[in-house]
Amino acid sequence: MRNYLKQIRTILWKDLLVEFRTRERLIAMxxxxxxxxxxxxxxxxxxxxxxxxxxxxxxxxxxxxxxxxGVGRTFHLEAEDGAFQGILMSPVPKDAIFIAKALANFVxxxxxALLVVGVFIFFFGxxxxxxxxxxxxxxxxxxxxxxxxxxxxxxxxTGTRMGDTLLxxxxxxxxxxxxxxxxxxTSQFLAGRPVTEAEGSIRMLAAFxxxxxxxxxxxxxxxxxx
Amino acid sequence: xxxxxxxxxxxxxxxxLARGEFLTIFGPNGAGKxxxxxxxxxALRPNRGQVWLRGETLDFGEVEWRHRIxxxxxxxxxxxHLSAEENLRFYGQLFGLSDxxxxxxxxxxxxxxxxxxxxxxxxxxxxxxxxxxxxxxxLHDPDIVLLDEPYTGLDPSAAIVLQGVLSxxxxxxxxxxxxxxxxxxxxxxxxxxxxxxxxxxxxQGKRAEIxxxxxxxxxxxxxxxx
Amino acid sequence: xxxxxxxxxxxxxxxxxxxxLGVVYWMSFFWVSTEVTQGIAQRIFYVHxxxxxxxxxxxxxxxxxxxxxxxxxxxxxxxAAVSAAExxxxxxxxxxxxxxxxxxxxxxxxxxxxxRLTLTLLLWFIFLGYFLVRSSTENPEKGKRHAAVVAIVGxxxxxxxxxxxxxFRSLHPAPVVIKPEGPTLPGDMLTTLLMSLGAxxxxxxxxxxxxxxxxxxxxxxxxxxxxxxx
Numbered sequence: 001m002r003n004y005l006k007q008i009r010t011i012l013w014k015d016l017l018v019e020f021r022t023r024e025r026l027i028a029m030x031x032x033x034x035x036x037x038x039x040x041x042x043x044x045x046x047x048x049x050x051x052x053x054x055x056x057x058x059x060x061x062x063x064x065x066x067x068x069x070g071v072g073r074t075f076h077l078e079a080e081d082g083a084f085q086g087i088l089m090s091p092v093p094k095d096a097i098f099i100a101k102a103l104a105n106f107v108x109x110x111x112x113a114l115l116v117v118g119v120f121i122f123f124f125g126x127x128x129x130x131x132x133x134x135x136x137x138x139x140x141x142x143x144x145x146x147x148x149x150x151x152x153x154x155x156x157x158t159g160t161r162m163g164d165t166l167l168x169x170x171x172x173x174x175x176x177x178x179x180x181x182x183x184x185x186t187s188q189f190l191a192g193r194p195v196t197e198a199e200g201s202i203r204m205l206a207a208f209x210x211x212x213x214x215x216x217x218x219x220x221x222x223x224x225x226x
Numbered sequence: 227x228x229x230x231x232x233x234x235x236x237x238x239x240x241x242x243l244a245r246g247e248f249l250t251i252f253g254p255n256g257a258g259k260x261x262x263x264x265x266x267x268x269a270l271r272p273n274r275g276q277v278w279l280r281g282e283t284l285d286f287g288e289v290e291w292r293h294r295i296x297x298x299x300x301x302x303x304x305x306x307h308l309s310a311e312e313n314l315r316f317y318g319q320l321f322g323l324s325d326x327x328x329x330x331x332x333x334x335x336x337x338x339x340x341x342x343x344x345x346x347x348x349x350x351x352x353x354x355x356x357x358x359x360x361x362x363x364x365l366h367d368p369d370i371v372l373l374d375e376p377y378t379g380l381d382p383s384a385a386i387v388l389q390g391v392l393s394x395x396x397x398x399x400x401x402x403x404x405x406x407x408x409x410x411x412x413x414x415x416x417x418x419x420x421x422x423x424x425x426x427x428x429x430q431g432k433r434a435e436i437x438x439x440x441x442x443x444x445x446x447x448x449x450x451x452x
Numbered sequence: 453x454x455x456x457x458x459x460x461x462x463x464x465x466x467x468x469x470x471x472x473l474g475v476v477y478w479m480s481f482f483w484v485s486t487e488v489t490q491g492i493a494q495r496i497f498y499v500h501x502x503x504x505x506x507x508x509x510x511x512x513x514x515x516x517x518x519x520x521x522x523x524x525x526x527x528x529x530x531x532a533a534v535s536a537a538e539x540x541x542x543x544x545x546x547x548x549x550x551x552x553x554x555x556x557x558x559x560x561x562x563x564x565x566x567x568r569l570t571l572t573l574l575l576w577f578i579f580l581g582y583f584l585v586r587s588s589t590e591n592p593e594k595g596k597r598h599a600a601v602v603a604i605v606g607x608x609x610x611x612x613x614x615x616x617x618x619x620f621r622s623l624h625p626a627p628v629v630i631k632p633e634g635p636t637l638p639g640d641m642l643t644t645l646l647m648s649l650g651a652x653x654x655x656x657x658x659x660x661x662x663x664x665x666x667x668x669x670x671x672x673x674x675x676x677x678x679x680x681x682x
Contacts, residue, residue, distance in 0.1 A: 003322050010319040018307045077305075081347075086303025086362070089269055090320040091292040149605070156598045160588040170581040170602060173574040174609045177616035184620070200619075208612050215608060219601045222522050225271060 007092045011100035029070045029112040037119045051124040056186035071150035072164040094221035105147040131189035141205040142182040148212035155223045246398040250412040251405045253422035259405035296368035300378035302359035306348035321366040333361040353384025373404040455668040462661030469655025476648040484644045493557035502652035503546040510540030515607030518600035531667035544576045567617040578606035
């Protein structure tokens with residue numbers, strides 16, 4: 001068990017180290033998020049709608065699309081010199097590889113998701129108020145669910161001729177519950193409703209994230225086996 | 227005695243190898259050489275048949291198997307954005323090596339890379355990368371070494387270094403299997419040789435049995451098949 | 453069972469299903485009484501609901517066979533999975549086309565975010581992914597494995613999608629709320645519905661077996677032509 005955790009930590013640390021050296025994914029996702037917000041500004045008639053009304057939907061859709069961008073790169077870094085082969089041939093259980101890769105994705109996507117919230121506060125004067133803590137929790141759960149399915153299905157789509165173009169077809173229908181409960185809870189927070197009202201959504205998000213993580217670590221072995 | 231019993235997924239190849247043996251498998255492209263190697267490495271699941279090690283069958287993907295096997299292909303399995311030392315430490319940790327500092331330093335020195343330990347792999351020359359890849363493959367001191375076209379893309383001086391290291395490997399303790407279509411380099415170190423075509427061994431024999439021009443003999447065997 | 457027997461059984465079942473379906477059509481057009489509030493259009497319900505039920509059955513079977521395939525690696529299980537998934541796509545498409553047709557006439561809009569309709573639409577896309585993954589890998593075996601993973605995750609995602617679309621609906625009530633199948637379905641309507649459920653199920657099983665034996669024949673042909681070329 002200690003060895004298992006050490007292997008997860010090793011792969012996770014490697015992914016973080018490489019990312020913080022190249023900064024490829026964080027820069028791409030960050031730029032995407034800010035640019036999308038700029039375009040949203042011109043795509044929306046702010047005289048008629050207030051940010052609180054539509055922010056929750058926009059925040060979650062931005063997270064979904066930017067997440068797609070980030071998670072799609074999961075295995076590119078490994079493919080360069082066949083390094084993923086090296087990991088697969090090392091005595092690391094496949095579920096440990098999955099957990100490590102998904103956690104690395106979680107770190108990148110969570111940073112990006114918080115940036116999304118920040119951008120909406122900065123550009124559109126979104127009032128988050130006292131619910132900021134709960135909002136970050138809901139987003140963390142949503143991102144966790146996203147990276148679990150995203151990591152699994154990136155491994156699937158990377159192995160096909162269609163590559164990354166296949167990824168949204170595979171994960172968006174599966175992620176419908178995340179968008180529904182995520183936006184539901186977020187709009188309740190933004191409307192200043194008591195936290196207890198969003199409790200059901202938070203529980204469902206947590207259950208979904210756990211199920212997705214469990215499924216991913218179980219099924220990943222079938223995807224990467226040659 | 228070490229045996230890989232009937233590996234039938236490739237197409238009924240019975241292969242048993244003794245400690246200290248250096249087997250080179252020749253064959254045209256698409257003969258199934260790389261698949262055979264992947265089967266031996268436990269990276270490819272046999273459709274039928276089994277792999278035996280010291281009288282015990284090995285389950286596909288067994289962790290124990292991976293500790294005994296070292297794989298070197300024409301890809302290095304290295305991360306360009308990590309330094310030489312970081313790459314080795316990464317793999318060492320995945321293999322759960324206990325005296326990591328010593329092993330990594332020792333390997334770097336052994337392959338003449340100690341001066342470049344801190345350089346990013348992407349800044350190394352091709353020959354140095356290949357040496358580092360070799361260090362990576364041998365890090366956990368495997369007793370079976372699988373080499374997949376290791377000479378591909380090497381300049382002559384790097385090929386000489388590789389040849390030197392490979393002959394060091396032939397210490398009578400290890401079993402080495404190399405696949406290649408380069409006849410000269412393949413024969414240089416072999417104790418036994420095999421010619422593979424369409425998934426089968428069409429010829430197999432001791433290095434000493436080969437008389438005269440192996441090139442002519444090889445083409446004769448392959449063309450006799452057509 | 454040999455492919456020949458399966459083929460025969462499939463043909464029989466499909467024939468029975470077709471005849472039975474004919475009876476159901478006759479019943480739904482001439483025998484059953486017209487629903488009072490929705491009028492004649494409600495009769496599409498005898499196609500819509502059984503198609504939905506059959507597609508769920510088919511997708512469930514596809515996921516089940518996929519799981520067994522990953523476990524046992526028997527090619528026949530993969531063939532069964534793809535056959536069931538194809539049936540599921542067909543019946544889901546029927547469900548998704550009859551739903552809006554009915555909706556347009558019954559409450560003046562093609563699409564309502566009715567939970568079961570939404571769920572079926574999402575399932576349709578999940579299995580579209582299933583077929584895309586299958587057909588776009590270099591190595592067919594890899595495609596089978598990857599597709600099986602899609603089917604399994606899809607099936608286990610259903611409860612979550614189901615709960616979430618219902619919950620969404622409770623937050624945003626639709627303008628027109630007509631329950632097409634209340635618990636108080638009159639006797640003759642219930643009879644027609646049950647008959648239709650039976651017809652669709654038998655027809656699906658027949659088509660499934662036909663499709664499955666076709667896959668068997670196809671792989672046999674593959675093996676033979678490979679042997680012939682060596």
